[in-house]
Amino acid sequence: MDKDGIIIVSLKFPDPDSMYLFNLVQNLGQQHSHGPPLNHSSTHGCFWDVKPIDENISKNHKARSETMDKFPWHTDCSYAAEPPRFFGLQVLQADKYGGGTLSVLSLEKVLQRLSKEAIETLHAQEFRIEVPPEFQNGSESTTGSLLISEGEGYMDFQHTRCRYREDITHPLTERAERALKEISNVLEQGRNGSNKCLNLTAEMIPNGSVVLMDNGRWFHARNEVHDPERHLRRIRWDAREFQNKKFGVI
Numbered sequence: 001m002d003k004d005g006i007i008i009v010s011l012k013f014p015d016p017d018s019m020y021l022f023n024l025v026q027n028l029g030q031q032h033s034h035g036p037p038l039n040h041s042s043t044h045g046c047f048w049d050v051k052p053i054d055e056n057i058s059k060n061h062k063a064r065s066e067t068m069d070k071f072p073w074h075t076d077c078s079y080a081a082e083p084p085r086f087f088g089l090q091v092l093q094a095d096k097y098g099g100g101t102l103s104v105l106s107l108e109k110v111l112q113r114l115s116k117e118a119i120e121t122l123h124a125q126e127f128r129i130e131v132p133p134e135f136q137n138g139s140e141s142t143t144g145s146l147l148i149s150e151g152e153g154y155m156d157f158q159h160t161r162c163r164y165r166e167d168i169t170h171p172l173t174e175r176a177e178r179a180l181k182e183i184s185n186v187l188e189q190g191r192n193g194s195n196k197c198l199n200l201t202a203e204m205i206p207n208g209s210v211v212l213m214d215n216g217r218w219f220h221a222r223n224e225v226h227d228p229e230r231h232l233r234r235i236r237w238d239a240r241e242f243q244n245k246k247f248g249v250i
Contacts, residue, residue: 005217005218006211006212006213006214007211008205008211008212009210009212010210011090015208018090018092018235020090021210021233022046022235024088024210025037025046025088025235025237028237028238034238035237035238035239036237037235038084038236038237040135040236046235046236046237047233048065049231049233049234050065050066050231050232050233050234051066051229051230051231052067052230053067062134063132063134063135068224068225068226068228069224070222070224071221072166072167073105073187073190073191073219073220074166074219074220074221075162075163075164075215075220077135077215077236078163078164078165078168079131079142079165080239081144081241082239082242083163083215083216084215084237084239084240085214085216085237085240086212086215086236086237086238087212087213087215087236087237088210088212088235089232089234090209090234091205091206091207091209091210091211092232093207093231094202094205094206094207094230095202095225095226095227096202096227097226097227098226099224099225100202100223100227100230101200101201101222101223102199102205102211103191103198103199103200103222103223104198104200104213104220105187105191105197105198105219105220106217106219107160107161107162107217107219108157108158108217109190109196110162110183110186110190111160112157113186113189114182114183114186115182116155117175117178117179118178119147119154119155120154121175121178122162122179122183123145123148124176125143125144125145126145126171126172126173126175127143127146127169127170127176128142128143128169128170129143129165129169129170130169130170132168143172144242144243145242147160147161147162148242161217161240162216162217162219163242164183187219190219191221216240
Protein backbone atom coordinates (compact mmCIF):
# COMPACT_ATOMS: atom_id res chain seq x y z
CA MET A 1 0.00 0.00 0.00
CA ASP A 2 2.77 2.46 0.88
CA LYS A 3 4.80 1.53 -2.19
CA ASP A 4 2.17 1.37 -4.95
CA GLY A 5 -0.74 3.17 -3.31
CA ILE A 6 -3.31 0.55 -4.33
CA ILE A 7 -4.16 -3.01 -3.32
CA ILE A 8 -7.03 -5.43 -4.03
CA VAL A 9 -8.10 -8.06 -1.49
CA SER A 10 -10.49 -10.95 -2.15
CA LEU A 11 -12.57 -11.97 0.84
CA LYS A 12 -13.28 -15.69 1.13
CA PHE A 13 -16.19 -15.26 3.54
CA PRO A 14 -19.52 -13.39 3.57
CA ASP A 15 -19.29 -9.90 5.06
CA PRO A 16 -22.54 -7.99 4.43
CA ASP A 17 -21.79 -5.52 7.26
CA SER A 18 -18.24 -4.74 6.02
CA MET A 19 -16.67 -5.58 9.36
CA TYR A 20 -13.43 -6.64 7.64
CA LEU A 21 -13.10 -3.18 6.14
CA PHE A 22 -13.93 -1.41 9.41
CA ASN A 23 -11.55 -3.55 11.48
CA LEU A 24 -8.80 -3.14 8.88
CA VAL A 25 -8.96 0.66 9.16
CA GLN A 26 -9.04 0.45 12.95
CA ASN A 27 -5.94 -1.78 12.93
CA LEU A 28 -4.10 0.55 10.54
CA GLY A 29 -4.66 3.28 13.10
CA GLN A 30 -3.42 1.16 16.00
CA GLN A 31 -0.47 -0.47 14.24
CA HIS A 32 0.63 2.13 11.67
CA SER A 33 -0.55 5.47 13.09
CA HIS A 34 -3.19 6.04 10.44
CA GLY A 35 -6.02 8.41 11.29
CA PRO A 36 -9.50 7.18 12.28
CA PRO A 37 -12.41 6.46 9.91
CA LEU A 38 -14.05 9.68 8.70
CA ASN A 39 -17.75 10.49 8.65
CA HIS A 40 -18.97 11.24 5.14
CA SER A 41 -21.45 13.94 6.15
CA SER A 42 -23.65 15.12 9.00
CA THR A 43 -26.13 12.35 8.21
CA HIS A 44 -23.74 9.53 7.22
CA GLY A 45 -21.27 7.70 9.39
CA CYS A 46 -17.97 6.22 8.27
CA PHE A 47 -19.66 3.99 5.66
CA TRP A 48 -21.20 5.30 2.44
CA ASP A 49 -23.27 3.01 0.23
CA VAL A 50 -22.34 3.60 -3.40
CA LYS A 51 -25.52 2.53 -5.14
CA PRO A 52 -28.28 4.11 -7.23
CA ILE A 53 -31.05 5.82 -5.25
CA ASP A 54 -34.57 6.16 -6.63
CA GLU A 55 -35.50 9.77 -7.38
CA ASN A 56 -38.89 9.25 -5.71
CA ILE A 57 -37.33 8.01 -2.48
CA SER A 58 -34.50 10.51 -1.92
CA LYS A 59 -35.60 13.92 -0.60
CA ASN A 60 -32.07 15.29 -0.38
CA HIS A 61 -29.45 16.18 -2.99
CA LYS A 62 -28.11 12.96 -4.47
CA ALA A 63 -24.36 12.48 -4.59
CA ARG A 64 -22.85 11.56 -7.95
CA SER A 65 -22.15 8.09 -6.54
CA GLU A 66 -25.88 7.62 -5.87
CA THR A 67 -26.79 7.79 -9.56
CA MET A 68 -26.24 5.46 -12.51
CA ASP A 69 -24.35 8.17 -14.42
CA LYS A 70 -20.71 7.94 -15.36
CA PHE A 71 -18.31 9.70 -12.98
CA PRO A 72 -15.23 11.23 -14.69
CA TRP A 73 -11.73 11.28 -13.19
CA HIS A 74 -11.56 12.61 -9.64
CA THR A 75 -10.12 12.13 -6.18
CA ASP A 76 -12.42 11.71 -3.21
CA CYS A 77 -13.47 14.69 -1.12
CA SER A 78 -11.41 17.15 -3.20
CA TYR A 79 -13.39 20.09 -1.78
CA ALA A 80 -12.26 19.50 1.81
CA ALA A 81 -9.49 21.39 3.59
CA GLU A 82 -8.42 17.98 4.92
CA PRO A 83 -9.18 15.31 2.28
CA PRO A 84 -8.93 11.64 3.27
CA ARG A 85 -5.50 10.22 2.58
CA PHE A 86 -6.95 6.76 1.89
CA PHE A 87 -10.25 5.15 0.98
CA GLY A 88 -11.54 1.63 0.59
CA LEU A 89 -14.34 0.12 -1.50
CA GLN A 90 -16.00 -3.22 -0.81
CA VAL A 91 -17.92 -4.81 -3.67
CA LEU A 92 -21.20 -6.11 -2.23
CA GLN A 93 -22.91 -6.51 -5.61
CA ALA A 94 -20.98 -6.14 -8.85
CA ASP A 95 -22.74 -4.84 -11.96
CA LYS A 96 -24.22 -7.94 -13.62
CA TYR A 97 -24.65 -6.21 -16.99
CA GLY A 98 -21.13 -4.99 -17.72
CA GLY A 99 -21.39 -1.41 -16.43
CA GLY A 100 -19.92 0.45 -13.47
CA THR A 101 -16.31 -0.35 -14.36
CA LEU A 102 -13.90 1.26 -11.87
CA SER A 103 -10.97 2.88 -13.70
CA VAL A 104 -7.81 3.97 -11.88
CA LEU A 105 -4.88 6.07 -13.07
CA SER A 106 -1.76 7.00 -11.10
CA LEU A 107 -0.98 10.65 -10.45
CA GLU A 108 2.68 10.02 -11.28
CA LYS A 109 1.81 8.99 -14.85
CA VAL A 110 -0.32 12.11 -15.26
CA LEU A 111 2.40 14.42 -13.93
CA GLN A 112 4.93 12.92 -16.33
CA ARG A 113 2.82 14.23 -19.22
CA LEU A 114 2.19 17.73 -17.85
CA SER A 115 4.33 20.77 -18.65
CA LYS A 116 6.48 22.24 -15.89
CA GLU A 117 4.43 25.44 -16.04
CA ALA A 118 1.20 23.51 -15.47
CA ILE A 119 2.68 21.59 -12.53
CA GLU A 120 3.88 24.79 -10.87
CA THR A 121 0.49 26.44 -11.42
CA LEU A 122 -1.41 23.49 -10.01
CA HIS A 123 0.62 23.98 -6.80
CA ALA A 124 -0.60 27.59 -6.53
CA GLN A 125 -3.58 28.79 -4.48
CA GLU A 126 -5.46 29.80 -7.63
CA PHE A 127 -8.47 27.48 -7.68
CA ARG A 128 -11.91 27.73 -6.12
CA ILE A 129 -13.49 24.37 -5.37
CA GLU A 130 -17.22 24.13 -4.74
CA VAL A 131 -18.57 21.93 -1.98
CA PRO A 132 -21.38 19.77 -3.44
CA PRO A 133 -24.74 20.54 -1.76
CA GLU A 134 -25.01 17.06 -0.24
CA PHE A 135 -21.69 17.57 1.57
CA GLN A 136 -22.02 21.22 2.62
CA ASN A 137 -21.46 21.89 6.30
CA GLY A 138 -21.39 25.67 6.63
CA SER A 139 -19.10 26.35 3.65
CA GLU A 140 -20.02 26.43 -0.03
CA SER A 141 -16.46 26.51 -1.42
CA THR A 142 -12.76 26.50 -0.58
CA THR A 143 -9.79 28.15 -2.28
CA GLY A 144 -6.41 26.52 -2.71
CA SER A 145 -4.14 24.43 -4.92
CA LEU A 146 -4.75 21.12 -6.67
CA LEU A 147 -1.26 19.73 -5.99
CA ILE A 148 0.96 19.70 -2.93
CA SER A 149 4.51 18.38 -2.61
CA GLU A 150 5.78 16.46 0.39
CA GLY A 151 9.23 15.81 -1.11
CA GLU A 152 12.15 17.88 -2.35
CA GLY A 153 10.38 20.02 -4.94
CA TYR A 154 7.52 20.39 -7.39
CA MET A 155 9.02 17.82 -9.76
CA ASP A 156 9.30 15.13 -7.06
CA PHE A 157 6.37 13.17 -8.43
CA GLN A 158 6.58 10.27 -5.99
CA HIS A 159 5.88 12.62 -3.08
CA THR A 160 3.17 14.75 -4.68
CA ARG A 161 -0.50 14.56 -3.77
CA CYS A 162 -3.49 15.76 -5.75
CA ARG A 163 -7.10 16.74 -5.26
CA TYR A 164 -9.23 16.97 -8.39
CA ARG A 165 -12.80 17.00 -9.62
CA GLU A 166 -13.20 19.12 -12.72
CA ASP A 167 -16.93 19.87 -12.52
CA ILE A 168 -16.60 21.67 -9.16
CA THR A 169 -13.20 23.32 -9.77
CA HIS A 170 -12.96 26.92 -11.01
CA PRO A 171 -9.65 28.56 -12.03
CA LEU A 172 -9.12 32.05 -10.60
CA THR A 173 -6.39 33.17 -13.04
CA GLU A 174 -5.63 32.71 -16.72
CA ARG A 175 -2.66 30.46 -16.03
CA ALA A 176 -4.83 28.38 -13.69
CA GLU A 177 -7.36 27.99 -16.51
CA ARG A 178 -4.61 26.77 -18.86
CA ALA A 179 -3.28 24.32 -16.26
CA LEU A 180 -6.76 22.94 -15.56
CA LYS A 181 -7.35 22.36 -19.28
CA GLU A 182 -3.97 20.67 -19.60
CA ILE A 183 -4.54 18.18 -16.79
CA SER A 184 -8.07 17.52 -18.08
CA ASN A 185 -6.66 16.66 -21.53
CA VAL A 186 -3.99 14.38 -20.07
CA LEU A 187 -6.60 12.55 -17.98
CA GLU A 188 -8.78 12.03 -21.05
CA GLN A 189 -5.78 10.64 -22.93
CA GLY A 190 -5.11 8.36 -19.97
CA ARG A 191 -8.56 6.83 -20.28
CA ASN A 192 -7.97 6.07 -23.94
CA GLY A 193 -4.45 4.70 -23.45
CA SER A 194 -4.53 1.10 -22.27
CA ASN A 195 -0.96 1.28 -20.94
CA LYS A 196 -1.84 4.13 -18.56
CA CYS A 197 -5.30 3.35 -17.20
CA LEU A 198 -6.36 0.18 -15.35
CA ASN A 199 -10.02 -0.74 -15.88
CA LEU A 200 -11.30 -2.93 -13.05
CA THR A 201 -14.32 -4.74 -14.50
CA ALA A 202 -16.80 -6.80 -12.51
CA GLU A 203 -14.85 -9.91 -13.51
CA MET A 204 -11.67 -8.44 -12.00
CA ILE A 205 -13.32 -7.23 -8.77
CA PRO A 206 -16.31 -9.55 -8.20
CA ASN A 207 -18.47 -9.69 -5.09
CA GLY A 208 -16.32 -9.84 -1.97
CA SER A 209 -13.46 -7.76 -3.40
CA VAL A 210 -11.98 -4.90 -1.38
CA VAL A 211 -10.06 -2.12 -3.15
CA LEU A 212 -7.81 0.07 -1.00
CA MET A 213 -6.36 3.21 -2.57
CA ASP A 214 -4.16 6.18 -1.74
CA ASN A 215 -6.57 8.99 -2.53
CA GLY A 216 -3.85 11.56 -3.18
CA ARG A 217 -1.81 9.38 -5.55
CA TRP A 218 -4.54 7.84 -7.72
CA PHE A 219 -7.39 9.22 -9.79
CA HIS A 220 -10.46 7.06 -10.21
CA ALA A 221 -13.54 7.11 -12.43
CA ARG A 222 -16.39 4.87 -13.53
CA ASN A 223 -18.50 4.43 -16.63
CA GLU A 224 -22.31 4.25 -16.63
CA VAL A 225 -23.89 1.79 -14.24
CA HIS A 226 -26.15 -0.70 -16.03
CA ASP A 227 -27.34 -2.68 -13.03
CA PRO A 228 -29.61 -0.82 -10.55
CA GLU A 229 -28.59 -3.40 -7.92
CA ARG A 230 -24.88 -2.53 -8.16
CA HIS A 231 -23.69 -1.85 -4.62
CA LEU A 232 -20.28 -0.87 -3.27
CA ARG A 233 -19.50 0.33 0.26
CA ARG A 234 -16.90 3.03 0.89
CA ILE A 235 -14.84 4.05 3.88
CA ARG A 236 -12.38 6.96 4.14
CA TRP A 237 -9.65 7.55 6.67
CA ASP A 238 -6.50 9.46 7.66
CA ALA A 239 -7.41 13.05 6.79
CA ARG A 240 -4.45 15.26 5.78
CA GLU A 241 -4.28 19.04 5.54
CA PHE A 242 -4.04 20.13 1.92
CA GLN A 243 -1.59 23.00 2.28
CA ASN A 244 1.94 23.28 0.94
CA LYS A 245 3.71 24.57 4.05
CA LYS A 246 7.18 23.51 2.92
CA PHE A 247 7.26 25.34 -0.40
CA GLY A 248 4.68 28.07 0.18
CA VAL A 249 2.66 29.69 -2.57
CA ILE A 250 4.09 30.34 -6.02
